[in-house]
Amino acid sequence: MSDPLRLGLAGLGTVGIGTLELLETQRNLIEIRCGKFLEVTAVSARDRGKDRGFDISKLQWHDDPVALATSDKVDIVVELMGGTDGAAKTLVETALAAGKPVVTANKALMAHHGTALAHLAESSGASLHFEAAVAGGIPVIKALREGLAGNRIHSITGILNGTSNYILTTMRETGRDFGSVLADAQALGYAEADPSFDIDGVDAAHKLALLTALAFGCEVDFPGVYVEGIRNIGAEDIAFAEELGYRIKLLAIAECNNGSVFQRVHPCLVDRKAPIASVDGVFNAVVAEGDYVGTTLFEGRGAGAYPTASAVVADIIDVARGQQLPTFSLPVERLNKLSTRPMAEHVGAYYLRLACLDEAGVIADITATLRDENISVETMVQRGRSSKEGQSVPVVITTHETNEAAMLRALARIEQQKSVLEPPHLIRIEAL
Amino acid sequence: MSDPLRLGLAGLGTVGIGTLELLETQRNLIEIRCGKFLEVTAVSARDRGKDRGFDISKLQWHDDPVALATSDKVDIVVELMGGTDGAAKTLVETALAAGKPVVTANKALMAHHGTALAHLAESSGASLHFEAAVAGGIPVIKALREGLAGNRIHSITGILNGTSNYILTTMRETGRDFGSVLADAQALGYAEADPSFDIDGVDAAHKLALLTALAFGCEVDFPGVYVEGIRNIGAEDIAFAEELGYRIKLLAIAECNNGSVFQRVHPCLVDRKAPIASVDGVFNAVVAEGDYVGTTLFEGRGAGAYPTASAVVADIIDVARGQQLPTFSLPVERLNKLSTRPMAEHVGAYYLRLACLDEAGVIADITATLRDENISVETMVQRGRSSKEGQSVPVVITTHETNEAAMLRALARIEQQKSVLEPPHLIRIEAL
Numbered sequence: 001m002s003d004p005l006r007l008g009l010a011g012l013g014t015v016g017i018g019t020l021e022l023l024e025t026q027r028n029l030i031e032i033r034c035g036k037f038l039e040v041t042a043v044s045a046r047d048r049g050k051d052r053g054f055d056i057s058k059l060q061w062h063d064d065p066v067a068l069a070t071s072d073k074v075d076i077v078v079e080l081m082g083g084t085d086g087a088a089k090t091l092v093e094t095a096l097a098a099g100k101p102v103v104t105a106n107k108a109l110m111a112h113h114g115t116a117l118a119h120l121a122e123s124s125g126a127s128l129h130f131e132a133a134v135a136g137g138i139p140v141i142k143a144l145r146e147g148l149a150g151n152r153i154h155s156i157t158g159i160l161n162g163t164s165n166y167i168l169t170t171m172r173e174t175g176r177d178f179g180s181v182l183a184d185a186q187a188l189g190y191a192e193a194d195p196s197f198d199i200d201g202v203d204a205a206h207k208l209a210l211l212t213a214l215a216f217g218c219e220v221d222f223p224g225v226y227v228e229g230i231r232n233i234g235a236e237d238i239a240f241a242e243e244l245g246y247r248i249k250l251l252a253i254a255e256c257n258n259g260s261v262f263q264r265v266h267p268c269l270v271d272r273k274a275p276i277a278s279v280d281g282v283f284n285a286v287v288a289e290g291d292y293v294g295t296t297l298f299e300g301r302g303a304g305a306y307p308t309a310s311a312v313v314a315d316i317i318d319v320a321r322g323q324q325l326p327t328f329s330l331p332v333e334r335l336n337k338l339s340t341r342p343m344a345e346h347v348g349a350y351y352l353r354l355a356c357l358d359e360a361g362v363i364a365d366i367t368a369t370l371r372d373e374n375i376s377v378e379t380m381v382q383r384g385r386s387s388k389e390g391q392s393v394p395v396v397i398t399t400h401e402t403n404e405a406a407m408l409r410a411l412a413r414i415e416q417q418k419s420v421l422e423p424p425h426l427i428r429i430e431a432l
Numbered sequence: 433m434s435d436p437l438r439l440g441l442a443g444l445g446t447v448g449i450g451t452l453e454l455l456e457t458q459r460n461l462i463e464i465r466c467g468k469f470l471e472v473t474a475v476s477a478r479d480r481g482k483d484r485g486f487d488i489s490k491l492q493w494h495d496d497p498v499a500l501a502t503s504d505k506v507d508i509v510v511e512l513m514g515g516t517d518g519a520a521k522t523l524v525e526t527a528l529a530a531g532k533p534v535v536t537a538n539k540a541l542m543a544h545h546g547t548a549l550a551h552l553a554e555s556s557g558a559s560l561h562f563e564a565a566v567a568g569g570i571p572v573i574k575a576l577r578e579g580l581a582g583n584r585i586h587s588i589t590g591i592l593n594g595t596s597n598y599i600l601t602t603m604r605e606t607g608r609d610f611g612s613v614l615a616d617a618q619a620l621g622y623a624e625a626d627p628s629f630d631i632d633g634v635d636a637a638h639k640l641a642l643l644t645a646l647a648f649g650c651e652v653d654f655p656g657v658y659v660e661g662i663r664n665i666g667a668e669d670i671a672f673a674e675e676l677g678y679r680i681k682l683l684a685i686a687e688c689n690n691g692s693v694f695q696r697v698h699p700c701l702v703d704r705k706a707p708i709a710s711v712d713g714v715f716n717a718v719v720a721e722g723d724y725v726g727t728t729l730f731e732g733r734g735a736g737a738y739p740t741a742s743a744v745v746a747d748i749i750d751v752a753r754g755q756q757l758p759t760f761s762l763p764v765e766r767l768n769k770l771s772t773r774p775m776a777e778h779v780g781a782y783y784l785r786l787a788c789l790d791e792a793g794v795i796a797d798i799t800a801t802l803r804d805e806n807i808s809v810e811t812m813v814q815r816g817r818s819s820k821e822g823q824s825v826p827v828v829i830t831t832h833e834t835n836e837a838a839m840l841r842a843l844a845r846i847e848q849q850k851s852v853l854e855p856p857h858l859i860r861i862e863a864l
Contacts, residue, residue: 022582022724032649032766033581131579137725139579146755147563147571149465150454150745217464275731278707292454293569293732293742299707300728310725313582323578323755334464 004037005320008074010065010091011081012045015105015132017054018305019080019312030313034320038313041073045081069094076319078312079104084112096120096128101324103315105132105308111206114213114220115335118327127324129315134207135160135284137307138300139314144214144288145329151290153215155255157432160207160265162282162302163191163198164230164250168238168267169280172247177235190282200229201250201265208252212263213328215288216256217336220328221263224340228266232425237353240396241269241427244379246351247277251430261338262346268430269351269398276432287432346404349378349429352411355392357419358385363395366420369413373406375399392421398429436469437752440500442523443512444477447537447564449486450737451512451744462745466752470745473505477513501526508751510744511536516544528552528560533756535747537564537740543638546645546652547767550759559756561747566639567592567716569739570732571746576646576720577761583722585647587687589864592639592697594714594734595623595630596662596682600670600699601712604679609667622714632661633682633697640684644695645760647720648688649768652760653695656772660698664857669785672828673701673859676783676811679709683862693770694778700862701783701830708864719864778836781810781861784843787824789851790817795827798852801845805838807831824853830861 031037044065077095081088095102121128131141170181185191197203209222246269255262270277279285284302301307356362381396463469476497509527513520527534553560563573602613617623629635641654678701687694702709711717716734733739788794813828
């Protein structure tokens with residue numbers, strides 16, 4: 001039997017502990033699958049004394065995570081600390097520079113520094129694995145890098161943030177508003193105390209930037225992602241969407257056309273019958289469109305200790321089995337620098353919700369403004385009458401395909417009409 | 433640059449030609465992805481002169497496919513001929529014995545001889561790849577063997593035959609009966625002239641046997657699969673299922689409990705809201721349940737020249753990149769021989785459709801028989817009245833969970849009641 005593969009694990013939060021548990025429970029199963037035992041020999045975390053419900057007393061402890069990278073008792077470094085810079089970055093850099101394979105779940109680190117880290121890995125001959133950074137337990141990194149490797153991928157569409165999807169699903173199921181559902185999600189542990197990375201789309205954008213690089217063979221371009229979150233989605237938007245045959249999802253979309261890439265994260269109305277519309281709660285899904293394979297969909301739990309641990313361990317098993325590929329599938333010098341298209345060039349249909357005074361001529365003014373920008377209305381719903389003078393009624397309009405720049409010009413003019421009482425709510429309609 | 437990898441391709445049907453097309457179209461893309469060109473150097477098929485819409489005149493032709501295995505111009509053998517035995521088997525055996533990697537799309541061959549071929553591959557150090565044999569373009573073999581390798585898989589549930597799924601979907605959408613939809617599917621090329629492998633569940637059973645071996649780490653046991661097709665599904669069953677909140681799908685299910693495996697392919701009523709219920713038309717899907725990852729779903733086109741070519745080429749790229757693993761993920765001597773449980777031990781809920789005389793006491797007799805076997809009725813629907821004496825009316829019953837053996841005993845007695853005019857139709861209800 002070969003020598004065990006020795007793991008140094010940095011970060012003992014829920015994913016770190018989930019990974020330790022998985023490695024212990026499946027110890028023999030994993031040995032059968034990769035021909036050697038995986039042994040955690042050293043760990044590092046912020047607080048040694050904290051009760052984590054898992055006995056770490058027999059593992060070598062390092063106060064400084066970077067020590068794992070240079071320890072002669074560690075063959076692979078597993079980075080589960082998180083954070084864009086600081087210790088996580090130093091640890092990964094040091095390990096790669098020392099020629100040690102690294103497995104990480106850190107999407108922020110990879111989104112910001114992925115290309116540089118891939119370069120470092122390549123220079124030293126170490127490998128860098130990040131299945132756990134995107135869509136939890138769903139092996140989508142492997143699918144794009146290997147399973148669909150015979151395809152030119154045209155687009156990736158994903159539900160990549162479980163917290164946002166849980167909030168939108170619960171809003172739909174209960175009719176409650178965003179703030180109250182968020183508060184519950186925080187109480188249940190589905191949302192962080194500071195939920196902004198999740199609900200403002202940043203987390204989904206980190207993950208999208210990684211999928212984009214893999215799918216299109218280009219450098220990671222996180223700053224090129226247009227990002228808009230779900231804070232402004234109202235209970236009334238969810239209800240109107242249902243009525244019109246749609247559901248609202250926070251989608252992460254990357255498209256590649258003629259050497260330019262469009263990366264965007266924003267709420268979308270999607271046809272209620274589209275497969276991705278039924279991906280609810282904390283589940284994630286990724287739809288990849290390839291020229292030969294057609295449409296494929298991968299769905300599963302997007303977060304949580306165990307699904308994420310499943311992905312971390314799959315990467316470790318790849319290393320143990322000698323399955324090592326370039327970080328983003330291609331050698332770094334062959335990754336393209338694709339130009340990013342600005343959101344103003346987006347073409348699509350739109351949903352608008354306006355709060356208007358219930359008086360003659362309001363609709364005529366709005367529709368005239370849309371017409372002036374060549375925007376064609378598909379449906380218009382005006383519901384109820386205001387109960388007292390000066391109170392607004394909601395007007396919902398969906399449009400045919402138009403250009404985002406035209407839509408924004410029209411909205412700027414509509415917002416100035418004095419019978420329009422609030423800034424218009426705009427949600428893009430995505431044909432899937 | 434490294435030397436090109438030279439492919440010998442046997443079988444120039446739609447998948448063979450699709451593979452040649454893909455390799456030509458993506459020639460440069462693939463070189464970027466695996467660091468070398470893939471060159472088809474030799475081919476073999478039944479009829480050299482046939483017009484295939486693809487110029488094969490520059491490729492070395494072999495009348496005998498087995499010559500590809502021994503040709504010194506061929507590094508990898510790609511077997512796309514089909515067939516359980518005969519030339520396909522000899523070709524694969526000869527290539528493996530010669531130490532050449534083999535990529536095959538042949539589920540029948542792998543289902544019948546998978547373990548022996550895996551053994552042969554292991555002995556000679558060659559690798560045997562079969563992503564294209566299951567679920568077309570969906571990279572589910574890779575997902576089970578690598579992406580979910582940290583999990584103990586509890587169950588696999590799949591829609592693995594596109595022809596059957598297309599027929600059931602069209603029956604639901606049009607209300608037409610099985611025979612007429614099948615005839616149309618044949619005219620459209622979605623079903624073969626002899627459709628029995630597809631509609632009788634054999635094709636799905638071949639694929640399930642392969643997924644079972646991979647998921648549970650056991651030898652391939654195709655004879656252990658219980659198989660029942662969709663020939664007896666009537667338009668009225670589809671309609672009653674809809675009314676009761678279900679859809680009818682031909683499912684392939686493998687479960688592993690305490691060292692025994694249950695493999696079965698049969699039509700099922702599934703909750704209309706279950707994700708797999710919306711997998712329609714020629715699409716395939718596989719749901720895997722793992723102890724850490726939870727539920728994952730993979731969906732995509734299950735057949736067709738291009739999706740299957742996508743899987744064939746992914747396997748070839750794996751070989752080119754040096755990604756070689758044991759055929760069924762584990763060394764052959766570590767594959768378990770799991771005992772197969774007989775269908776009589778199945779426990780589940782059932783749907784029954786009976787053709788009964790419309791007269792007093794009929795329902796009382798039927799329900800008494802069920803009661804005698806401790807089978808508890810969940811719903812009963814009796815629709816309409818017979819228009820003339822001696823004509824039957826349909827009675828549909830769904831039951832709570834019971835044992836298959838008890839259900840079959842009850843049905844044998846019900847069938848003998850003289851007011852029951854046809855053999856009862858039984859469809860299992862699957863909780864997903």
